[in-house]
Amino acid sequence: MPFVMKPTAVAALLTPLLIGTAHLVQAQAEKPVAIDKRYETEIQNLAKRPAVQSAFKFFMDLEPQTKQDLINLTETPSPPFKEQVRARKYADMMKAAGADSVWLDDVSNVLALRRGKGRQKTVVVEAHLDTVFPEGTNVKVKQKGDTLYAPGIGDDTRGLTAVLAVLKGMEKTGIETDADVLFVGAVGEEGLGDLRGVKNLFKPNGPKIDSYIAVDGDGIDEITHRGLGSHRYRITFKGPGGHSYGAFGIVNPHGALGKAIYYFTQEADKFTREGVKTTYSVSVIGGGTSVNAIPYESWMEVDMRSESADKLNGIDKLLQTAVQRALNEENQMKRSGPDLTVDVKQVGDRPSGRTEPTVPLVQRAMAVAKFMQVEPKLSVSSTDANTPIANGIPAITIGSGGKGGNEHSLNEWWLNDKGYLGMQRVLLVLLAEAGMK
Structure with missing residues (x-):
């Protein structure tokens, strides 16, 4: 019903609302x-x-x-x-x-x-x-x-x-x-x-x-x-790229990205099962040019949310740790060429x-x-x-x-x-x- 009333009508409407103290x-x-x-x-x-x-x-x-x-x-x-x-x-x-x-x-x-x-x-x-x-x-x-x-x-x-x-x-x-x-x-x-x-x-x-x-x-x-606070990142692993056969043995950004996603989601799953609701999502991934080419970059966009600043910072730390672990392990696998690098760019920070x-x-x-x-x-x-x-x-x-x-x-x-x-x-x-x- 519209709330346009004479004062007497307002008083009548409010009568049921006045029962009790709260x-x-x-x-x-x-x-x-x-x-x-x-x-x-x-x-x-x-x-x-x-x-x-x-x-x-x-x-x-x-x-x-x-x-x-x-x-x-x-x-x-x-x-x-x-x-x-x-x-x-x-x-x-x-x-x-x-x-x-x-x-x-x-x-x-x-x-x-x-x-x-x-x-x-x-x-x-x-x-x-x-x-x-x-x-x-x-x-x-x-x-x-x-x-x-x-x-x-x-x-x-x-x-x-x-x-x-x-x-x-x-x-x-x-x-x-x-x-x-x-x-x-x-x-x-x-x-x-x-x-x-x-x-x-x-x-x-x-x-x-x-x-x-x-x-x-x-x-x-x-x-x-x-x-509801959120941290959002675009994370890009970068390497020299090359032919899938001729350059075999160089670092592969996709390998690092896959490891990073695995390590992050494994730990994040355990972290988010207790306490204030906290969420995570690897939402977008990309990279690569051809089936017969080792990619020169591989990237993902990640969203994490919580109304608890402590939980949000905690899951953020898990992401950073996973990325560095993946980077190190992929570099240890290389047989030739330069190391893989990673660019971690925060694209969203909602308090x-x-x-x-x-x-x-x-x-x-x-x-x-x-x-x-x-x-x-x-x-x-x-x-x-x-x-x-x-x-x-x-x-x-x-x-x-x-x-x-x-x-x-x-x-x-x-x-x-x-x-x-x-x-x-x-x-x-x-x-x-x-x-x-």
Whole structure:
């Protein structure tokens, strides 16, 4: 049901939520977490305010324009490391929506500042500009029934439109905050982008940030408060290469690669069977030129993940040890020619960490979910919130409403199933965190 009600209706709706002193939410593999009563009361009081009720209704009335914004942005390609065209378009949309100042930083993040009255604090609301799809991908939106289909339409173009709609709603209804609000369209969230957009925000000369709300995914129940860290490597063994018969006896990079994979996966299997969930994958391999040629190089790309920094560093050490063991053993087998060498290049380093469920930002997000009559779900994932979490800044990632699926595929889809609830949710979390004048 829509959350646009008269105060009396709000009170009636909240009656069942006021029973008992706390509500519980089950975090993944963790003990139930209580929602502090004061945050429930805070959200209930915010939702009763006339300007907030007006904004709730505005989001509903804005649905046709929000849909058009989603189509326009989706059909503006934003491949990895080439987000500039979409960034400029999004900046123009933010200016038109009424932000006090809008600019692109040196990596093409879009920053739109809406000044608060107190200006003692800055709250970020962010979605990412990039998609996983390479340049040349057909991103034309197709509609079948009430569902929109296109690469990237949900992840995270829908998040961009939700953030934009929240800015529009605040401007339309005259909502003022005590803190500054920085609306951000960030580059480099996906794949080898390695969170470069948000990492740039947290450089020493970056903007002051006190709290961080990332908008990614769909629905209104999930709250990502734990950052899934990852280490990614491209490892290349190199040798002289030569004829499979005439040069026989020289070092073979494929031999070293095979040994490295074997030694690593044997030890990693044992290491990951206990403790915090930690994963590993030899995801891509390549090299060689012909069946009758000893290759001059052999390479692999490896992904390792854990929300525990210690476990992540531990499995990383196993990889490095396996690579050096394989290198030494292959060199000992040579009969002629130079030694094999190895190039170990880290291509991804996403920090891990957590914002504790007792922190006000998480509590407020939980209270908003409960207010909207859904059970809050605390989760772990790899999102733009990883970086602020690792920097000690309270941060979460929440969905943008509606329903979606087939992310990272050409038949990705998004369904506007009461999508306005996503904006209502973002607004309530934001206002609770930024303070409403």
